[in-house]
Every structure is written in structure tokens, then in C-alpha cells.
Amino acid sequence: xxxxxxxxxxxxxxxxxxxxxxxxxxxxxxxxxxxxxxxxxxxxxxxxxxxxxxxxxxxxxxxxxxxxxxxxxxxxxxxxxxxxxxxxxxxxxxxxxxxxxxxxxxxxxxxxxxxxxxxxxxxxxxxxxxxxxxxxxxxxxxxxxxxxxxxxxxxxxxxxxxxxxxxxxxxxxxxxxxxxxxxxxxxxxxxxxxxxxxxxxxxxxxxxxxxxxxxxxxxxxxxxxxxxxxxxxxxxxxxxxxxx
Amino acid sequence: xxxxxxxxxxxxxxxxxxxxxxxxxxxxxxxxxxxxxxxxxxxxxxxxxxxxxxxxxxxxxxxxxxxxxxxxxxxxxxxxxxxxxxxxxxxxxxxxxxxxxxxxxxxxxxxxxxxxxxxxxxxxxxxxxxxxxxxxxxxxxxxxxxxxxxxxxxxxxxxxxxxxxxxxxxxxxxxxxxxxxxxxxxxxxxxxxxxxxxxxxxxxxxxxxxxxxxxxxxxxxxxxxxxxxxxxxxxxxxxxxxxxxxxxxxxxxxxxxxxxxxxxxxxxxxxxxxxxxxxxxxxxxxxxxxxxxxxxxxxxxxxxxxxxxxxxxxxxx
Ligand SMILES: Nc1ncnc2c1ncn2[C@@H]1O[C@H](COP(=O)(O)OP(=O)(O)O)[C@@H](O)[C@H]1O
Ligand SMILES: [Mg+2]
Numbered sequence: 408x409x410x411x412x413x414x415x416x417x418x419x420x421x422x423x424x425x426x427x428x429x430x431x432x433x434x435x436x437x438x439x440x441x442x443x444x445x446x447x448x449x450x451x452x453x454x455x456x457x458x459x460x461x462x463x464x465x466x467x468x469x470x471x472x473x474x475x476x477x478x479x480x481x482x483x484x485x486x487x488x489x490x491x492x493x494x495x496x497x498x499x500x501x502x503x504x505x506x507x508x509x510x511x512x513x514x515x516x517x518x519x520x521x522x523x524x525x526x527x528x529x530x531x532x533x534x535x536x537x538x539x540x541x542x543x544x545x546x547x548x549x550x551x552x553x554x555x556x557x558x559x560x561x562x563x564x565x566x567x568x569x570x571x572x573x574x575x576x577x578x579x580x581x582x583x584x585x586x587x588x589x590x591x592x593x594x595x596x597x598x599x600x601x602x603x604x605x606x607x608x609x610x611x612x613x614x615x616x617x618x619x620x621x622x623x624x625x626x627x628x629x630x631x632x633x634x635x636x637x638x639x640x641x642x643x644x645x646x647x648x649x650x651x
Numbered sequence: 652x653x654x655x656x657x658x659x660x661x662x663x664x665x666x667x668x669x670x671x672x673x674x675x676x677x678x679x680x681x682x683x684x685x686x687x688x689x690x691x692x693x694x695x696x697x698x699x700x701x702x703x704x705x706x707x708x709x710x711x712x713x714x715x716x717x718x719x720x721x722x723x724x725x726x727x728x729x730x731x732x733x734x735x736x737x738x739x740x741x742x743x744x745x746x747x748x749x750x751x752x753x754x755x756x757x758x759x760x761x762x763x764x765x766x767x768x769x770x771x772x773x774x775x776x777x778x779x780x781x782x783x784x785x786x787x788x789x790x791x792x793x794x795x796x797x798x799x800x801x802x803x804x805x806x807x808x809x810x811x812x813x814x815x816x817x818x819x820x821x822x823x824x825x826x827x828x829x830x831x832x833x834x835x836x837x838x839x840x841x842x843x844x845x846x847x848x849x850x851x852x853x854x855x856x857x858x859x860x861x862x863x864x865x866x867x868x869x870x871x872x873x874x875x876x877x878x879x880x881x882x883x884x885x886x887x888x889x890x891x892x893x894x895x896x897x898x899x900x901x902x903x904x905x906x907x908x909x910x911x912x913x914x915x916x917x918x919x920x921x922x923x924x925x926x927x928x929x930x931x932x933x934x935x936x937x938x939x940x941x942x943x944x945x946x947x948x949x950x951x952x953x954x955x956x957x958x959x960x961x962x963x964x965x966x967x968x
Contacts, residue, residue, distance in 0.1 A: 422741045490738075494736055498729070498730075499755075
């Protein structure tokens, strides 16, 4: 890890108002909008006595890392390759890997911050209880971030141009949001669908977060699914990623 | 010891040999030019030296190290300005200079460097807002900021205005004066002539000639060109037997001869002997331009010089 490169990338990230909004604020904003609908604050027997706002907090937590990992990071990385920025760095003693690692750290960090903001606003604004199994919750969240970054790296590896990265990113973005439960939280999905979704990275992440929020250990199956996805995607990205 | 050694370098793209057996060596404190038409394989050659491309065959050594296998060590002593590259669009000039300084163990102070390259007014400007020439100057600064022993500059002054070009030349001369070896790719003859100690002319992936600028001019046919309009016609046979003559051409009464200083003297003697006055007499040295065109001329273009000689001979016969 090259700290000078990381500091530079953090600084550049702060100059991207679009990324700042969509990654850091949008998920929480969505939570606030949903929370201001009165019926979403009533306990619902279909949700096991939880309120809609309760089940949307984990969704909001996942949303930031989906936007950052699948939309923003692949476009930035692909742009760095397309513009020869990675190549220019290859001529210095610092390898272009440093830029890749810095990018992942920036977007991973932003996704975590976005998740924590959603949790805090849920707690303060809508009395959503904080995760009752915090260690399990954090573990599930970190694994979800890693899976999102690995998936983003694959998108970037497959895209020759920034435009392509945008297109592929969007193609993966909507299924990922669906699996995370943006349209219908996993608890409300039909049983079979929920099972299938549970094998996708963000479906597994949503299930793991829900369990940890309710005070249970997130479940080795869900965590295992996340780990396997991360390993597979990382292997694919490192196989296909091109520096120029 | 040579700081850069390239021998029998080969690189093909899609089955076409783009660099086809290039060899040269660059010595410490030397400015070595690589000159050649577009697509000759100059960038491919120097990017093999930088370790950015992997040769298909041949040997490349930078301070005795393989730039691909020993990339990290080579990168510490070699500064590069690439023909094409960019930086993050929202990175400012100052941030770029500061960042790249941290990559090296003993970097130069970037402030005087920025000053000499006329970037001081632009330190807070983002890369994306710089003009082409300003970007170019920033990349020259980044190539030098690591205090390298060797700099490779690909199209050093392309996109610079004449003033900035001259300032850059002075900077490169100062860099060399500190013992740095410079490998310079260019297509400006004036730049090559002014800066380079030696030049490799590359054409179609091969070294067409390797010499000092003066040597290249001397070895190309017709180093000196003399032209005048004689007050009376001169005997064609006498013209054609002038010593060291490379070509003679008669265009509507105006004669143009090329050869050496010896030819010039003989022409003057001939004119005096025949009592012929030479109107608008001009004697010019052939330039590196002429030498370059001579060395890289394509096979399809016929050699006008030889043609005109034959014409004149036929006219006399
Ligand atoms: N990465 C590449 N892939 C395919 N062809 C290439 C590549 N790099 C260079 N070439 C080809 O090799 C030839 C020489 O290119 P280059 O070394 O850039 O020439 P120069 O710098 O002398 O203008 C050109 O015809 C160019 O199209
Ligand atoms: Mg070139």
C-alpha cells in the first residue's frame, strides 16, 4: 500500500460530487424517504413483527457498496487504463497495482462509511435498533464490500473503454440491487426465489446482515457464499485485468 | 560502460516486424537521438528500453539490468516521458509533482523544475484544464523529478511553441551536463541537430544509419549545394566531370550542383577560366533534413538527382 497514492486518490474522490452523492448520501436519503411514509413505520406481521423501515436499513447499507463497487470504481479504473495513467505509473518505481489498491480502499471505505451513516440515521431518525450481533454484522459487511470490489474489478477487466464499463456496470447493477432487496427485501420474497437469491453475493449479504441485525450469527452458509464469490471474482479479475 | 545497450531487438505485431534487429548503445552523459519517419518503430524501441513492452527477441540492458525482469531497479534510475499518456483529470500540477516526487529515493526539488518549465503559474490548475503544451511540459518535469541517471523522452517538444521548445532544449542540455544519459526520440531535425551527440536513423524497424549529426550530413550524397545562373552557357562535359560532384541540374538556365567544398572550388575556377559571371550565386550546406530524406527515402520515389545527371549526359552526347 502506497500512502501517497492513497491520499491522492482520496483527494480526487472528494472532487467527484456525483460519486459522493450516490455512494455516501443516496442510500441514506432513500431510507429517509421510505421512513417518512407512515405505514412503513408500523409493525407488520408478514415481516415477523418488524417494520418496513427496519428491513430497509440493511438494504440501504448494501446500496452504497453496490453503487461504489459496480458503477463508480469500474469506470474510474477503466478510465485510468484507457488514458494511460496506469501505464505512466508503470515507468516509476511504484507499480500501477498501487493505484488499483488505492481505488479499492477508497471505494471500500466509502461503502463502509455509507453503511454506517445509514445505520446511524436509521437509529436516530426511525428508532431502528442497531445490529444486535455487531461482530457478525461487521464481518458480513466487510465480506460484502470485498465481494462488491471484486465484482467491480471484473467489470473493469472486461471493459476496454469507460463507456463499456458503464454499460456492463449497469447490466450487473440492477440484478445486484434486486438481490440486495431494493425492490422487495429478501424477507418478503417467495421462498424459492429467496433461496436462489441467497446464493448471489448481495442476496447472501442481505440475509447475513438480517440475521446479524436480529442478534444471530450471520450463518456460515451466507458468509461462505460471500467468500467463495470473492475468491472466484478476484481470480477472474486478476486473470483478465489488463494494465494497458 | 554503456548505460543503455540494445542489440538485435525485434518486436512484431500481428506477424509484422515493427522493430527488426535494432542495435545501439548509449553512453553516460550522452544525448542519443532516435530519428525516423512515423511508424518506423521508434516508440516501440524506446518502450522496450523502458520495460513497458517485452521484446520478441534480442537483448536490452539498462545499467546492465533487464528492464522487464528487473523493472523495479530500472525504474529507479530511468525517467520516462511517454509519447502518449495522461494523468487523473482532476489532479493539479502541484499534486502531480509532489506525488511523483514521493516515488523516488532522492528526488529533485520540483519547484525549480516547474519554474524552468514555466509551470509555476499553473501549479493549482487541474491536469484536464491544461493545454497540450502545458501537459507536455508537466510530463517532462515528471520524467526528471526522480533525479534519474537516464531519461527517455519520446517526442520531447511535440506540441510546444518555439519559445518553450528552446527553453526545453536548454534544460535538456543542463540535464546532460550533470552526467545524465538522454535517449531522445524526435522528428524535428533542428532539435536532433542541436541536441544530439549521436543519432540512430530508424527506418522500417531497422537502423538505416548511426552517426553524429555532422557525420550523417557528410555521408549523405551532396553535402554542399551550389546554384547560380551563368551569364553564358557552360560546357556540359566540363560540368559533369567536376570533382566530387553528386548531381547537376539545369532548370531554365539556372544550374544547381551538389557535391563537396572541392566541387565548389572547382566551379569557381571553371567560371573564372571561362570568363562567365555567376548571377545570384548561392552556396548552402546540406542540412540534416537532406541527409534524413536521403537515408529514409522510399523505394518508389525515383532519385531525381541521378535522373538529371543522365539527362544532362544524354544532352551532351
Ligand atoms: N501495440 C501495438 N499493436 C499493434 N501495432 C502496433 C503496436 N504498437 C505499434 N504498432 C505498430 O508498429 C509500427 C511502429 O510504431 P511506433 O513504434 O509507434 O512507431 P514510431 O514511434 O516510430 O512512429 C506502427 O505501424 C504501429 O502501428
Ligand atoms: Mg512514436
